[in-house]
């Protein structure tokens with residue numbers, strides 16, 4: 272009995288060590304990518320999948336442009352495929368022209384993409400961007416200071432911890448921004464909180480663009496735009512195509528107890544992504 276107990280203990284400690292090693296390695300891989308401060312030169316190439324990939328020849332998003340401002344400059348996550356820069360600049364220009372406000376831009380990707388030490392599992396191929404729902408009149412009137420860009424928080428469009436939309440935070444302009452984004456052909460999908468999708472389903476007459484609006488956990492203070500693989504990125508892996516229909520009839524599950532149990536957090540997950548071999552060269556260049 273004693274021996275069995277001590278064997279169990281050894282296995283337990285062994286597993287614990289193994290988990291720590293795996294976890295450390297996952298951290299080490301991400302650290303290698305996050306330590307790099309410059310993109311590689313040459314033509315842009317998105318390589319691999321959104322959650323296991325990297326980026327060659329990244330472009331840098333200017334911190335300010337017509338209709339947008341980049342937040343959290345210290346994170347240095349303002350790199351991406353040139354298609355992503357073009358998308359952000361186009362969308363922001365339309366938002367500006369239609370006087371919907373100023374877009375506050377969160378994370379894009381790291382200088383060479385790859386896994387990050389914090390925050391996301393995706394954003395690895397330079398084709399993902401987070402944009403705040405907050406359309407602040409203040410940000411619309413002047414450039415925010417560096418410190419404001421660090422300290423401001425993205426406000427949730429939900430009332431407290433409920434599933435109800437907070438109409439002090441949400442307005443028609445938010446829906447219009449999402450529609451402008453979803454109608455751009457390079458956009459593959461946009462992740463939003465299920466309550467946001469429900470709000471759009473209930474308030475939109477012409478629903479064809481809602482197909483691209485996908486319910487996902489969290490995403491109540493920002494939306495996440497994902498572009499399709501650029502045509503000349505031969506090693507880029509698209510996600511499975513979107514299901515048919517606007518998805519408004521498939522929302523009920525998101526409001527069940529089962530759905531409320533959050534998916535594994537990207538930070539506690541110990542499995543490291545296996546990147547395509549081509550990413551080794553991108554890291555070493």
Ligand SMILES: [Zn+2]
Pocket residue numbers: 391394399400401495
């Ligand atoms: Zn995101």
